[in-house]
Amino acid sequence: MRSALIVVLGALLTACGRPGAAIPAPHVDVGTTDTATTFLVSAPGLPAGVPITVTLFTPAGTRRVQGRSGPGSAQLTVSYARAGLTPYRVQVGPRAVTGELRRVPGPPVTPLQLKIGARAVRVTWPRPPALVLHPLDAQGNVAALLVTVRSTRPDGTVVTAHMTPRHLYAWTWLPTGHVPGLMHVVATTGHAAGEVGDVDVLPGPPARAQWTAARRVDALADRAGNRVGDGEALSVQGTRDGWNVTLPVTPVNARAALRADVPGGTLTAEGWATTRTPANSR
Template sequence: MPRKILLALLLTVVLALEIGVFWLQSRTPATSSPRPAALQAIRAEVSTGGVRFQGEGWFRVSLFTPAGPLVEEGEGEVFIPYRRAGLIPYRLEAGSASLEGTLRRRPGPATTPLRPKVGARAVRIDTPRQPSLVLHPLDAQLNVAEEPVRMKVFYPDGSQREWVLPVVHQLAWSYFPPGSRKGILKVVVQSGAARGERAEVDVLPGRIRSGVLVLLQPEAATSGRDRWALEVQGLRDEKGNLAPDGLAVSLIGGALENLFLTRSAPQSRLPLSLPLPDRVGSYPLRAWSEGWVSNEATLRARPAVQVAHLPLYWSGNQLHIGPVVDDLGALPDDGTPMRLRVVDPAGRLLLEERIPLASGQALWTPPPLTRPFWLEVELAGQRARLEVPHP
């Protein structure tokens, strides 16, 4: 009996639960699918941080950007963060319907600091290629602003010029003349209320167009120690600017042909000290730099000593020179050079040497020779010729 009662109670509870569940289901309304939006009624708006779409019902939005599509969906409103300026193609979808369109975002005003790029950093006044400025004026979202750029150039001579540059193809740019005076040229840019850093160009003198070659000591003795002294002065370009330091100057003419010197030229003055050749005589000379050629000047080399007689004699296979005395009976300075040239009977040069005198004398040993040769000796304009003996 108790067992029958327990089973009856359990059946009663189960039945009650089923009745309760049925009653609750009958009271709960069925869930319906979202209602598709009317695509034509959706409003699109470009805001500061992105693009906002508003309408009635559920819809999906796809923005087609250079980096790929951005897709969001929602009911009533969809916001997609996107800050790049320019055209923004999009597509709306609701159910099986779709609609495509295009929005445009305008860039904002340029922001400080503007960062101008100037090239080259150094130019010569007469360069055929002028320096240039390039600028990407960016707004707060890093888009290139559309407002024109005002560029001011301040020249070393105190003058200034101004240009208004349109922004075309994402940049503002222009060439500008380097002016007529060497120094630091400054460039300043402005776009609306935005300001930029100052850019600088080092304007260098143009090619040399004028100058003069001055002889400070045009005559010297062929002593091996004396030197000519001369100076290139007044080196300027066609605008009158002084030549820069380190200008390369070439000396051409006479025995100094193809001599090339590079010296510092502070204040356009280039002092030069040149050694003399062995031979007595006159030597025309010109200075040359970057196409400019100076006036011709003449340098003179005189004998270090006046020798009336040149004592020479052989002792074995050695040539004894001296003692040499000048016309006053004095010995020449030690180190006075003597030139010796060995030639064959046809006069072809085989060997050339320079030997210094010491106490008016010198010794020379010829190289081993197998046939007759001649020796030409020269000192201070005095020449002698004698046969070199066989060893």
């Protein structure tokens, strides 16, 4: 009788010593807060003191937290709040549970940071400046809410554009119109607002002019009819005493005075030119 009892006890000890024999299959519930991810591990009959390891396989590398079970359950918290799809592995003694954590971004927060390029443009440029925006939540995730961009042009015209972030950013063109001055740009999404972005809309290069005398040019304007800006790069090309001459000219208040007479002078600027007529050679 004593021998049979010893055999039975030996068999039970051997069974309990086999990997996983005393650890029931665990169940894992995953929860999220604003700043962390929690893993609740439970199993009927789970003994206390079983080592538990939670591993997140993030784009920046693995995040690992270790602990031990209490009677029947355990809760482990990982400080990880990035949005997206993240695989995980929960090791409970010799048993493992794998899965994927899907986390969505939170609401965007103020201030939104507008990235505008360029901050100064000519009204006659064929391509307007662009705005790029990364609307972030409190944890640095790009929010997915609709973004509204409101541009107020120098002439008072208001242009509104709507876009949804894709590939972690939102962007749009900012048409400037044809009037020089400051254009103000504001972006909003959800309850978040951004700083005001200013774009300096400048006149285009000279495309119109009137020779009013041998050494004076008036009514300098771009092709939209705006007066050219002071200090615009201009030059007069011609011949003098048998030499080819180039004379820099600096306009002020849409007028330019030549420092010397250049017979047959041609005023040039950025692909445009106008030649003085004989009537204006005096």
